[in-house]
Amino acid sequence: MEALLKAQALDQLPPYQRGPLHGLPFTVKDQFNVPGFDSTIGYASFIGNAEDLPPSTLVEVLQGQGAIVFAKTNVPQSLMWCETDNNIWGRTNNPRNLDYTPGGSTGGEAVLLAMKGTLLGWGTDIGGSCRIPSALVGCWGLRPSVSHLPFHNYSLLTKNRATGFHIMVLQSLQMGKSMFPR
Numbered sequence: 001m002e003a004l005l006k007a008q009a010l011d012q013l014p015p016y017q018r019g020p021l022h023g024l025p026f027t028v029k030d031q032f033n034v035p036g037f038d039s040t041i042g043y044a045s046f047i048g049n050a051e052d053l054p055p056s057t058l059v060e061v062l063q064g065q066g067a068i069v070f071a072k073t074n075v076p077q078s079l080m081w082c083e084t085d086n087n088i089w090g091r092t093n094n095p096r097n098l099d100y101t102p103g104g105s106t107g108g109e110a111v112l113l114a115m116k117g118t119l120l121g122w123g124t125d126i127g128g129s130c131r132i133p134s135a136l137v138g139c140w141g142l143r144p145s146v147s148h149l150p151f152h153n154y155s156l157l158t159k160n161r162a163t164g165f166h167i168m169v170l171q172s173l174q175m176g177k178s179m180f181p182r
Contacts (some may be wrong), residue, residue: 002036003070010066018064027071029106029123031079031155033054034069039155042077042086046155054153058122073108073121082132084108094137102135106141113139124154 007023033039040046059069077086084092084107092107094100095115102111106123110133113121123130123141130141152175 003068006068010068018163020065020144024067024120026062026067026120026122027073027109027118028059028069028121029109030072030075032059032122032126033153033155034059034072037070037072040086040088041079041155042075042088042090044087046086049116053155056153061074064126071112071118072083073106073112075106075108076104079105079124079129081105082128084111084133096137101136103128103136105129107133110134110137110139110141113137 003025007025010023028034031041033056036050038047038050039053040049040085063069074084074086074089074092076082076087082104083101084104092102092111094102095111097142101106101107102114106121106125106129109118109121109123110130112118116139125131125141125143130143134141
């Protein structure tokens with residue numbers, strides 16, 4: 001509902017004030033902070049933290065260009081698992097075969113893309129968190145080099161404990177182009 005209201009407000013702008021991404025709907029992994037929404041990374045103890053979180057820089061940049069966040073997607077608890085399951089939202093299954101996993105930790109984004117529920121999804125990838133789900137569900141991901149996309153103000157349980165961990169984290173852009181013809 002909020003995304004529709006945002007889209008209506010953007011449509012009221014005169015054309016010269018509209019951004020280059022005007023009205024583009026997109027989704028983000030539950031790791032990215034979106035104003036007004038919790039970033040739980042699968043931890044029940046993080047429910048209700050929306051007011052305490054600054055918006056992720058990437059989300060601010062995209063919204064500033066006219067794009068609209070309409071959903072946050074499921075992740076494994078702590079983001080450190082190759083399946084997408086947690087005690088808040090439960091298990092995310094592979095849409096091609098519900099007996100299988102979509103992988104993780106960006107499995108929620110990959111499933112939404114594979115089901116054509118979003119045009120564009122944002123996740124993170126250190127050791128395959130976007131690449132593995134992309135391969136398992138049949139979409140594709142772009143994993144740019146370090147520091148090519150802003151990665152500030154995001155939720156990660158260990159970012160202050162594991163020196164260098166957040167420096168190695170790369171943004172990954174998953175696009176909804178199926179590798180499987182229908």
